[in-house]
Amino acid sequence: MSDPKDFVAVVDSDVRKTPRRIAFITKRTSPQVHVKDEERVMTYPEVFFRTAVAIEVLAILLVIISLRWNAPLEGLADPMHTPNPAKAPWYFLGLQELLHYFPPVVAGVLIPGLVVMALIVIPYFNINIEAEGLWLRDKARRLRVFGIVVVLFCIFLAVFDVWVALVPTLIVAAFMLLAAQTPPQTTRGFRGWLASKPLSFWIMTWFLFELVVLTAIGTFFRGPGWSWVWPWRT
């Protein structure tokens, strides 16, 4: 408590329940303060019952799927005979698609490593916790930085011919620009919603978009020799 400004004063004024009091909450304490009560239900049976119903529905769905479609089973494993293309499980096909463009140390180690690191550190950055709209402050400078980063990144992708990753990047960048062009007083509608979105939202949305696009391309649009195929023509 060396810094005297390291607290905020909170007044709890629900006099029917508590005497009027002032609490000092330092920045280090979790915000464990009741300002008002919220309606609560008993975990047993309310939460367990709802959860059980949700799991039941999913189980029935999976049973129906399992009765209708058989799990794939190919011939006995044969190290002498490589199928073309040899594909990893679907959730790794985004990475396998990247392997097509970058050396294995980049696509197989560096990129997934960075993704995991980035996911882990999300809650430890105040910028993600305050979650202020990206363009609400310091707009001119942020636009400059944004422009430089996007252009450099797009050049990088173009140099390596990663057009499949370039398209989602450009689409997300376009929406970010749209958010930046929204007048600050707009708080309603789609544009108001866009304008309220923080940097972490944009990065995560871009990541989700890339993940879906790369996985879908690796799964459906890649044939022999990892060449481009149209799934409806095979």
Added chain:
Amino acid sequence: MANTIDRLADQVRENRIWRSIFRSGTGESNLHRALTVQQNVFLHLFSVKARKRTLEFSATWYLGALTFGTFLILVITGILLMLYYHPSVPQAYADMKDLQFVVSSGVFLRNLHRWSAHAMVFLVFAHMFKVFYRGAYRPPREFNWVIGVVLLLMTLLLSYTGYLLPWDQLAFWAVTVGSNIASAVPVIGAKMRFLMLGGTAVNANALLRFYVLHCVILPFAAVVLIAIHFWRIRKDGGIYSGESPAEGDAK
């Protein structure tokens, strides 16, 4: 009729033997409901009460619960599949054929395990993005988010190690592709791959290692992490309920 059943159920629950196991006793009161949760070693991972708002479908889409549901299905079907499976070459593949043609409901068992595994991977990702877009990773929940990321990796590893077990062409080459990526790690890559496969190529040793990882080590680690993940929901003040002033009263 319903009354008779209720009375019978009450009689069972008031029985001395029953009470020696489940101490919460009978009754409709909130005290008994609270004791049911609090006095059970498994259920006491959860808080006794929950904010009503967090139970709405829109709050979570029940994605975490559904992920756990797929995990339960996978444990049950997985144990049953273990009864018919030998982790050796080429017997593993023959066992797949046995499941198909000899074992009663063998195909269904394998289908359910396989599709549930895919569902679990999908649901874990969906759960992560839902939590992110809700902002539920915010303090004091930051470490539970980290555990969640580790659980995502666990799920991928579980699915990946299980992928090899049928020992068909699909399994063999998918794992070959994956293990080649591991060898791209600088300096220790080749050693890592050797450790993972128990050799320089995907062979019988790799099958055995993946089997042990898939059936013992990874599920055990996942169960421990899931328990911590659930327990921390309670410790961090229940399921995140948005920008609420009544946040975070840990129980």
